[in-house]
Amino acid sequence: MKARVHITLKNGVLDPQGKAIKHALFALGFDGVNDVRQGKYIELDLAESDPDNTQAVVEEMCKKLLSNTVIENYAIEIV
């Protein structure tokens, strides 16, 4: 199975890169951008074929390595 993992900064954690992107967009004339938060996207190709097991395994991966839960949230999509 394949899994898609989106990693984003938690609310309340400052995102200086998001802020810089917002400023750059503004400089390009996109003045309607209220806020930008940037994150990571990870695709996993897994030997597992059961969706529930895949969800559980990827969740473990997120907790142990893919995200830093002090500052980041993760969202998993199994496809």
Add this chain to the structure above:
Amino acid sequence: MKTAVIVFPASNCDRDMIVALEKITGHQPHIIWHQDDYIPAVDLIALPGGFSFGDYLRCGAMAARSPVTRKVIEHADRGGNVIGICNGFQVLTETGLLPGALMRNESLKFVCKDVRLKVENNDTPFTNAYEPGEVITVPVAHHDGNYFADDDTLYALEEEGRIAFRYVNDDGDTTLAANPNGSRNNIAGIISRRKNILGMMPHPERLIENAHGGTDGLGFFKSMINAIN
């Protein structure tokens, strides 16, 4: 004092740390490659600065999962002393041995300069050779030194006297302008609850002899000798 320095792929301050420890203790540190899963009995393990694993995923994330790091955690859990400088601090937060995280500098720029640090707590194995509140000069060189912890963690660190060093101005005041990276509460270095683990972004090992332009980092190493011998 017996010491060990851990070397990860793309560590680059390992030699500075080895030279400093050898000069100050009189003994060559054990040099441990990250794939080793054995660390001899030592009084202190140092995680040096650098860009371990190219800062892939997050700074320190890969190094925190290296085989040798499990041994570092066991050493720390037994009460053994551990220091993490710069990338070493990032590795310590990634392992969970120290709370919080080190994020991209608020300016988004790599910062390489001398900073003034205030010794906030000199009752630790890493700061006892300094006077309380002493202001010292130590270089920083990092892109991701912006210390973040949530409000509860920050409150606990402050209440428990676990801020070892803070970025200050020449007068010793904690100001926004003195903060090189956006760290919460101008935090430059923290210690663990048991006081046996210290992480800091500045590099005391780069300021231990006059040829370096100053010796303000010497107290850091002398403190450990006082505490351990």
